[in-house]
Amino acid sequence: MSEVNQMQASKQGDVASEEMLLNMGPQHPSTHGVFRVVIKTDGEIVTDAESHIGYLHRCFEKICENVNYTMATPYTDRLDYLMAMGNNLGYAMSVERLMDVEIPERASYIRVIVTELSRIASHLLAIGTYGMDIGAITPFLYCFRDREKVLTILETICGQRLNYNYVRIGGVAYDMDDAMLKMCGEFCKYFMPRVMEYNDLLTYNGIFIQRTANVGILTAEQAIDFGCTGPVLRGSGIKRDLRKDAPYSLYDRFDFEVPVGAGEAGTVGDCFDRYMVRMREMIESVKIVEQALSQIEAGPFKTDKIKAKPKPSKGDAYTAVENARGELGFYLISDGSDTAFRLKCRSPAFSNVSVLHEMCRGAMVADVVAIIGSLDIVMGEIDR
Amino acid sequence: MTPQDIASKLKAKFGDKIVAETLDVHDPFCQVDPMSIAEVCAFMKDELGFNYLRCLSGVDYMDKKKTTDDLGVIYHLGAIPDASLLFCLKVILPRTGAKVATVENVWSTADWHEREAWDMFGIDFVGHHNQTRILCAEDWVGHALRKDYKSPDEYHGIRNNVV
Numbered sequence: 001m002s003e004v005n006q007m008q009a010s011k012q013g014d015v016a017s018e019e020m021l022l023n024m025g026p027q028h029p030s031t032h033g034v035f036r037v038v039i040k041t042d043g044e045i046v047t048d049a050e051s052h053i054g055y056l057h058r059c060f061e062k063i064c065e066n067v068n069y070t071m072a073t074p075y076t077d078r079l080d081y082l083m084a085m086g087n088n089l090g091y092a093m094s095v096e097r098l099m100d101v102e103i104p105e106r107a108s109y110i111r112v113i114v115t116e117l118s119r120i121a122s123h124l125l126a127i128g129t130y131g132m133d134i135g136a137i138t139p140f141l142y143c144f145r146d147r148e149k150v151l152t153i154l155e156t157i158c159g160q161r162l163n164y165n166y167v168r169i170g171g172v173a174y175d176m177d178d179a180m181l182k183m184c185g186e187f188c189k190y191f192m193p194r195v196m197e198y199n200d201l202l203t204y205n206g207i208f209i210q211r212t213a214n215v216g217i218l219t220a221e222q223a224i225d226f227g228c229t230g231p232v233l234r235g236s237g238i239k240r241d242l243r244k245d246a247p248y249s250l251y252d253r254f255d256f257e258v259p260v261g262a263g264e265a266g267t268v269g270d271c272f273d274r275y276m277v278r279m280r281e282m283i284e285s286v287k288i289v290e291q292a293l294s295q296i297e298a299g300p301f302k303t304d305k306i307k308a309k310p311k312p313s314k315g316d317a318y319t320a321v322e323n324a325r326g327e328l329g330f331y332l333i334s335d336g337s338d339t340a341f342r343l344k345c346r347s348p349a350f351s352n353v354s355v356l357h358e359m360c361r362g363a364m365v366a367d368v369v370a371i372i373g374s375l376d377i378v379m380g381e382i383d384r
Numbered sequence: 385m386t387p388q389d390i391a392s393k394l395k396a397k398f399g400d401k402i403v404a405e406t407l408d409v410h411d412p413f414c415q416v417d418p419m420s421i422a423e424v425c426a427f428m429k430d431e432l433g434f435n436y437l438r439c440l441s442g443v444d445y446m447d448k449k450k451t452t453d454d455l456g457v458i459y460h461l462g463a464i465p466d467a468s469l470l471f472c473l474k475v476i477l478p479r480t481g482a483k484v485a486t487v488e489n490v491w492s493t494a495d496w497h498e499r500e501a502w503d504m505f506g507i508d509f510v511g512h513h514n515q516t517r518i519l520c521a522e523d524w525v526g527h528a529l530r531k532d533y534k535s536p537d538e539y540h541g542i543r544n545n546v547v
Contacts, residue, residue, distance in 0.1 A: 316458075318411055
C-alpha cells in the first residue's frame with residue numbers, strides 16, 4: 001500500500017459522524033397540513049425527532065364557550081375535516097347525553113349510514129395520499145375517483161361536500177328519501193370490487209411493501225402508553241373499537257369484524273399493518289351500511305323534544321365515539337344555560353402523533369415520511 | 385369492578401388524600417389531593433388495571449357571579465382492551481399558584497395533554513420534563529381558556545380588538 005493510500009485509509013477510519021438537525025415542515029407535502037418535525041440525524045439514521053404543532057390553532061374550545069350549542073356544531077366540522085360527520089355525531093351525542101333524550105330510530109340509522117360513508121371517504125384519502133407520499137401516484141387517482149362518489153352522495157343528502165353540519169343535536173338536519181337510500185345501496189355494490197383493485201394496485205406492490213414493512217414499528221405497549229387509538233392502535237394488534245366494545249347509537253345491531261394488524265408483511269405494528277387495517281375497515285363499513293339500509297324504516301328524523309336552543313341540565317360528562325382516526329371524545333360541562341361552560345375535545349390524532357418521536361428513533365430519514373403518512377394525521381383536530 | 389369498589393379501594397389505600405367521592409353522576413369520580421395525584425394514578429394503573437389515560441382536561445370553574453375562582457384538572461381513565469373499566473379523578477386548585485403533580489411518568493400520553501393544560505390555563509405540573517406552550521406561540525402572553533382572559537390588542541404588528 002502506498003503512503004497516500006495508507007493516509008486515506010486511516011482518515012476514513014477516523015471519520016467522526018456529525019449530528020445534524022434537519023427541519024421538516026411546517027410546509028411540507030407529506031405532513032398533510034402545517035406540521036413541523038425537527039429531526040436529529042446521524043448520517044442517514046434518525047436519532048431523535050421533535051414535533052411542533054399549533055400552526056392551525058384557533059381555540060375551538062374558547063369559541064364553544066361563546067356561542068350556543070346549536071351554533072357550535074359547524075365548528076366541530078372543522079376539527080377532523082376529512083370525517084366531519086363523525087365529529088358532528090360525537091358532539092351531538094355529548095350534548096344529548098346531558099339532556100337524557102331518546103333519538104328516533106330512523107335518525108340513528110341515518111347517522112350510522114352517513115358516518116360509515118364518511119369513514120370510507122376518509123380512509124380512501126388516507127390510503128391514496130399514503131401511496132403518493134411513498135411515490136405511487138396512480139392509486140391516488142383511483143381512490144379520489146371513488147371518494148368523489150361518496151362525497152356526491154353526501155352532497156345530495158345535505159348539500160355540502162366536506163363540512164356537513166348534518167348530524168344535529170336531537171337527530172339529523174334533513175330526512176333521507178328513497179332515492180338517496182338507493183344511491184347508498186348502489187355505491188356499496190360498486191365499491192366492494194374496487195377494494196380488490198386497490199389491493200392489486202398498491203397493497204401487493206413489491207416496492208410499496210418494501211417501503212412499509214418493518215418500518216416505524218409501534219409496539220402494543222407503546223401504543224397504549226401514548227394513548228393511541230383507531231387504526232394506529234389496531235395496527236399494533238390490539239382489538240379495540242368503541243363501536244364494538246362500548247356500542248353507541250345502533251352499532252350493537254350490526255354484524256362486522258374489527259380488523260387488527262398481524263404482521264403480514266413484516267412485524268406487527270409496522271406501517272404496512274396500519275395501512276392494511278384501514279383497507280379492511282372500508283369493507284366492514286360497507287357491510288354496516290348495507291345492513292343499515294336493509295333495516296331502516298320510516299319514522300321521524302329528529303326528536304321534537306329538543307328546542308332550537310337546547311339547554312342541557314347542570315352536570316358534566318365525557319362522551320366518546322370511534323372516528324376514522326380513533327377515539328374522539330368530548331368532555332362537556334354544562335351550567336344549565338344554552339352555552340357550554342367548558343367543552344374539551346380529545347382528538348385522536350393529537351395523541352396518535354405524540355408517539356412520532358418513538359417511532360422515528362433509529363429509522364432512516366426517508367422513512368420518516370412513510371411513518372407520518374401511516375399515522376394519517378389531520379392538523380385541523382390536532383391544533384383545534 | 386363497580387365505581388363503588390374502585391372508590392373504596394382508593395380510600396382504603398390513600399385515606400384522607402381522597403378528598404371526596406361522587407358516584408351517582410354520568411362519570412363517577414373521586415376528588416384527590418393535588419400533590420398525591422401521581423401516586424393515586426400509579427396505583428390505578430398498576431393495581432386496578434387502568435392502563436389508558438383517555439383524556440386530561442383543564443377547567444376554569446369561575447362562573448359569571450364569581451362564586452368560585454378555582455381551577456381544576458380532570459383525568460378520565462380507561463383500559464385497553466377492556467372498555468367497561470372507566471373512572472374519573474378530579475383535582476381542584478387555587479387560582480393563584482395552581483400546582484399539581486405530573487402524571488407523565490404513569491402514562492406518556494399525559495405529556496402533551498399537560499402541556500396543553502399549562503398553555504391554556506397556566507396550571508403548573510410539578511415535575512414535568514418539558515413544560516412549554518404547545519398550541520400557542522412560545523411568546524404568547526396569558527392563558528386563553530381562563531374565564532377572565534382578554535385577548536391582546538397587538539401581536540407582532542397584528543392589531544386586534546379594533547372596532
